[in-house]
Amino acid sequence: MGQEVNIALQDEERSDPVGLFEHLNHLQRLNTHNVLDAVQKRQAKTFAPFSLGQLRQPTPADWQEYFTDLGQRSVLFWDTLRQRGDNTLAHERAGYPLLLKFNHETLVAGEDLPRAVNYSLLQILGGPGQQIDSKKQPVIIIDPRGGHGSGIGGFKQDSVIGESLRAGHPTYFIAFSHSPRPGQTLADITDAQARFIEVVSTRHPDSAKPVVIGNCQAGWALMGLAATRPELPGLIIVNGAPLSYWAGVNGHNPMRYTGGLLGGGWMARLGSDLGNDRFDGTWLVSNFENLDPANTWWGKYYHLFSEVDSEAARFLDFERWWGSPTLLNSEEIEMIVDDLFIGNQLSGGLGRKSSGLDLKLIEVPVVVFCSYGDNITSPQQALDWITDVYPSDLALQNAGRTIVYLRHASIGHLGIFVSGDVARREHRELLGAVDAINALPSGLYEMLIEDLPEHSATPYAVRFEPRRIADIHGEVKPPRDDDREFALVQRASAINNNVYDEFIRPWLRQLINEPSAELLRRAHPFHQQQVAWSSLNPALWWLAGSAAQVSKDRYPASQNNPLLLWQELFSNQVQDALNGYRDLRDAAHEMCFYGVYGVLNSLAGNAPGRxxxxxxxxxxxxxxxxxxxxxxxxxxxxxxxxxxxxxxxxxxxxxxxxxxxxxxxxxxxxxxxxxxxxxxxxxxxxxxxxxxxxxxxxxxxxxxxxxxxxxxxxxxxxxxxxxxxxxxxxxxxxxxxxxxxxxxxxxxxxxxxxxxxxxxxxxxxxxxxxxxxxxxxxxxxxxxxxxxxxxxxxxxxxxxxxxxxxxxxxxxxxxxxxxxx
Structure with a gap:
């Protein structure tokens, strides 16, 4: 099934009634349908080998071969986890250096700026055989600072940086270090990034203004920067960035309810106070992993176990980056949570509060890349800012702006940034279409990438289809407006924040110092699972030597061994069970959210929807x-x-x-x-x-x-x-x-x-x-x-x-x- 068909299926949204009890009844039916439908599809896929007759009884020789392979794979699997723990400790001892696979040099260090920040401007150097055209439009990639380590834009060759170099663009990277500078704020970071863009433009006076790319957190920060300093960028590309956080579809996008179910942003304050005025990004990473328990608790480890001979190197590369979360100052995380996640103040819109930024001031073309498989940033959260800022097609034409969006049918949030397939297809074609995007007349367009026959001159064909504002929502736009409930979340969060600031924060800050904060950070289960299974554990004294011997005497099972299919069947059933738990949990969260805040809305007078x-x-x-x-x-x-x-x-x-x-x-x-x-x-x-x-x-x-x-x-x-x-x-x-x-x-x-x-x-x-x-x-x-x-x-x-x-x-x-x- 092609991507356009998948996207069309995703766009078939169900309209829901307006009344509270009718809406709750609708949600119950909708979520029941979704859960049962997902179970049916997963079971059909899991037990397909039965219907196809692919499962057969193993022979004694098959059993012997399989158990030999199973024992060897187990030793190599556990040793890979030991290496992960050792890599984490070594990375920590080295001071959390930047994880880039590309040679680079620092042009501007953020700590040398008048308002010091933990960001730096790097120039990426071309590899052997790569020709960089200094007259081409330079490309700047801003690394997202969402809790995980630095370097997501280039910790492997098939990445945004790699594709920029391949296209011959002068390439720059705005990276961050592990710990923020004392007193650092989001405004300081915006000023620093503006300075970095000015430096790049000065280095290329004969080129057009830079293409600036922001992933996830860096995407919404880039949009704010472009609204503040519209003269700086030449083209903006935001990948998987939540710009309208309240947006979503009932039965999907459960993460948008988290703030309301936790009572608002007071927990961000608590995390900052327990970290001695610094918030541990490990909590953000853990929240992300909890969205997909099947992959977190089983899938990624089974994939390593089943393909340990070829998968270990990739697994260790990813975990070295993923397993080293960074820190944020309390001012930063509180503003992010209160203004973006809870307040949804970036895009503004009818009847909403605004952060003071006006996205209408962005002058250059904006490209938005999102995916229906993204459980962090849904297409609605990535695209609804357009309808918030420009209520109609005439309003967009009147502003004279050009906006292009690109939708993927299934890739996950991290896959948008780290998947090699996405880098070779979407990111390569995006960078190849920069001139075409700049030449588009003002309006809204969808970028479509079509696969060409195998022996074509190019593997893909790119076209830009004019769209209307209504096309962002698909063919059926839900009439119900969720802003009433989310506005109540914002009010409840403000009350809880005031209570916390008045009665808890003063005495808690007196109890926490840096040693106790560091002890709490190290005690987090995310850290402990890596440190406990490392060479520091004396019970693993035998593992490294045994793994070396197994690698020398490796005897993998034949691909025709029927027990491998039985193994795969067992793994799929485990993942199906965990996915079923996730679906039930998400459905319960949605029902609880509308049950609580829907009732509060009724008690508050049942404010009319927009x-x-x-x-x-x-x-x-x-x-x-x-x-x-x-x-x-x-x-x-x-x-x-x-x-x-x-x-x-x-x-x-x-x-x-x-x-x-x-x-x-x-x-x-x-x-x-x-x-x-x-x-x-x-x-x-x-x-x-x-x-x-x-x-x-x-x-x-x-x-x-x-x-x-x-x-x-x-x-x-x-x-x-x-x-x-x-x-x-x-x-x-x-x-x-x-x-x-x-x-x-x-x-x-x-x-x-x-x-x-x-x-x-x-x-x-x-x-x-x-x-x-x-x-x-x-x-x-x-x-x-x-x-x-x-x-x-x-x-x-x-x-x-x-x-x-x-x-x-x-x-x-x-x-x-x-x-x-």
Whole structure:
């Protein structure tokens, strides 16, 4: 089954009733269906060998061979776990060095900045035979700091770093060390990362601004940075990043309920106080492992046991990184939990609190990569920020932003970053499509990667399908709004935090010092399971020597041995049981969450849910009214640009031409250099939006913009100057003919060589310095304007529609263009 089919199945969401008891009844039926359906599918897969007749009775020789192999694999398995413990201890003694498989050098150390942080900017050096093109767009990968060790972006060759180097990009890595600097805050980290991006841009003055990639925690931090400093990145790619944490689908995504079931963020404060003002990332790693007990308690160890000859090296590499959690300052973890996980304040949205960041200020294209198999960041949590920030397609067009999303059908959260298959497919194609993404007109797109036949020149084909905001939710959008319950979680968390700060924190901080905090960290079961099974354990004195001897005399069982299939059957049944426990636990969590906070919502007056459809409708009505007011406003420049958009609105030609080239052509043709490039780009944006939203009205309002016949002739002459093919084939262009009829200008009624009639007339004959006209085989589509920095954040949801005032030409009356209110 292909990925697109899997994704379509995931999008088939069930609508649920609004009332509390109806909703709880619906959840009970839904979760019962999900649990039974999952059991049926797992059992069918587990017992498939029975139905296919693949299981047979073993012979005595098979038993002897299998038990020999079983004993040897057991010794090698336990020795691999011993090596894991030794590696953890050695990594700790070495000071938790960065785990990268690539040669690198430090360019900027965060500890040397005015506000010291435990982050550093590294330059990744190319390996043997790798050619790095210094003029290519540089790539910066920000390492996520979510509790685990540093280096997830490049602790093996098939990784984001590896693919960037393979493509020849100058590659940089923003890494972090084990312990945060005293007093370090998220704001300090944002300032440091901004400084790192500036350094990279300075090193590549002849290249475009850097592509910045953020994984998981680094993804939402990058979005905040881009909203604060929109001029820094050239393209943003966020992988598996939770940007709208309250979002999700009933029957799935159980992690979003955790904060409410624990009573809010007070436990983050407790963890920080027990760590002497530093939070142990081990708790975050343990929470992640608890989401999938089948893999944590059995699956990953069975995979090692069954393939110990080939799997040990990969297992040890991963565990060296995964088994060395880092620390966070109390200010950092409390802000993350209170503002992001509990408060959901990053994306904001209708009726929600905001952190003060405005994601509408992000100017560059944003690419979001998510997966339906991700139990940390569901596609809803990764993508719903788009609907929070842009309630409708018109709002996104009005902002002039480009957003691309890529969905995987099944890969897990860590697989997005560490899977070799994902690196060779998704990350390789993402980096290969950077230029294509930058050339996309503004709008929402889905990036689709298709597998090509085996002997094709390239293994994959990439295309970008235009999407609407409604497509993010699939074909059926659940009408029920969960914000009421999650808003109550935020209120309960604030109350519990105040109680904790007032009555527990003062005396607990007096009891905890650094030695006691370190003792508590070492006593965590996650650490103990590694240290206890290491060479420090005197009971394992014999294991290393025995494993060496077994490796020398290894006698693996034949792949045809029937007992291997029986072994696999037993393992699958164990995993099925653990998966069944997980499904029941998650269903109980969901029922408890809505049972508790649904009742609280009823007691609090049953606050009405948000009507997002009505909000989007009102938003579009107000914006459309403003656009209608702007239809007759403008002069020669605005009319010329609108006509070019009208001629190109049916064009299927993808991408953009150079905006700077078009601006220079317009200035020369109109003999008006008073208009600034930024004003011209704003004019391009406004006229494109008018044509896209009100095409007929934009056409029929042109006579109101061009009152005098001479002005009409001048503008049509300028259009023909830019599109000389209209002189020969214009009679076959319906829009071109309609323009002449509407403006009452005969179709062949002008010459490109006629002299100007006034001081401000258009120079019809293109001077020698005129840039080469835009060459199009079909009617032109005006380039998408380059995004410009917005000077201020306005709380009004409607973007201001303004038409820049052009300096009136000599001898002509300028049409006044008051700004839209």
């Amino acid at each position: 009507n997002l459809q009505e909000h989007a409708k009102q938003h579009d009505q107000v914006l459309t009214a403003h656009l209608q007011d702007a239809l007759p406003l403008g002069g020669l420049m605005e009319a010329l640009i609108r006509i070019l958009f009208l001629l190109g609105r049916n064009s299927d030609e993808p991408g953009k031409e150079s905006v700077e080239k078009l601006i220079l052509q317009l200035q020369v043709l109109l003999q008006d250099y008073s208009a600034k490039p930024l004003d011209l780009r704003e004019t391009l944006r406004l006229q494109k939006l008018l044509v896209a939203t009100l095409p007929q009205e934009s056409l029929h309002s042109l006579p109101l913009m061009l009152i005098e016949a001479q002005e009409r002739q001048q503008v049509l002459a300028a259009v023909a100057n830019l599109l000389p093919e209209l002189l020969t084939s214009g009679a076959n262009n319906p829009c071109w003919c309609e323009l002449h009829t509407l403006l009452d200008v005969p179709l062949p009624g002008f010459s490109l060589t006629q002299p100007p009639g006034a001081a401000d007339a258009i120079e019809v004959k293109v001077p020698a310095i005129t840039p080469e006209p835009i060459k199009q085989a079909i009617p032109v589509l005006i380039p998408e304007p380059i995004k410009q920095k917005i000077p201020a954040v306005t709380p009004h949801p409607i973007a201001k529609v303004a038409s820049p005032v052009r300096k009136p030409a000599k001898g002509k009356k300028a049409v006044k263009k008051p700004p839209m209110k």
